[in-house]
Amino acid sequence: MSTFNIPKREEVSEANQAIFDQLEKQVGFVPNLYATYAHSENALKNYLDFSGAPSSLKAKEKEAVNLAVSQVNNCAYCLAAHTAIGKMNGYSDAQILELRQGKASFDSKLDALAQLAKNITENRGYTDQAVVANFFEAGWTKENLIDTISLVGDKTISNYINNTVKATLDFPAAPEL
Structure with a gap:
């Protein structure tokens, strides 16, 4: 409530x-x-x-980050919203569940992105350097890294606001992991 x-x-x-x-x-x-x-x-x-600011990340890539961050921050509202948006961006239900866990076995580049977003969030910015190295090895750039960190911050703001005020869901609830 x-x-x-x-x-x-x-x-x-x-x-x-x-x-x-x-x-x-x-x-x-x-x-x-x-x-x-x-x-x-x-x-x-x-x-x-x-x-809504410009980013080097495409919409589908942003949703991978949004899902991983919202799961770590346990934000029911953002998980519901980004599950719906993820589907609009072409992710299947199974892929969305995987992205929420900070992985993407279906795409190695997205896997590195989701792992990074999860790790940044879990460690409050003290990111595991092996995860950063994996991100670059997957083909991401320094620009992508900075834009990902900015997106983690963006999503964390919404997660924290919702986790504090508990906005009523107006999206279908995301399934439990």
């Missing part, structure tokens, strides 16, 4: 109302976690700008 109310459009600032309108057009609804960000005058815009 949510510890915070999910604000409705009329309960947020004009700037956040405009963002709600954009989300309605782009996504078809305002996800409850995003609406929760709107308790702050600035957090929703700041988060969307950060998460």
Whole structure:
């Protein structure tokens, strides 16, 4: 159960109302976690700008990171959302479950990415250098490394907000591992 109310459009600032309108057009609804960000005058815009910023990682690669990080941080909301988004990006149910565990036996390059995302998150940035070496050996670049770390931070923000406020799920719940 949510510890915070999910604000409705009329309960947020004009700037956040405009963002709600954009989300309605782009996504078809305002996800409850995003609406929760709107308790702050600035957090929703700041988060969307950060998460939507250009990256060397493609959408499908970002979802591999999002799934691994959200699993480590045990964020039910983000696991539900990124399971749905992962499917939209072409992952099968089995692949999504594997990515949540920080691995991808179906793709060696994604495997190195998922392992890195999991390791960064588990170790709070004190990443195992063997995992970093494996990442580079799989063909990733220094730019990809920095963008992955940024994405881990991006997803951790959402995970922490949800794990604190417990936004009501508006995506189908992710299956247990």
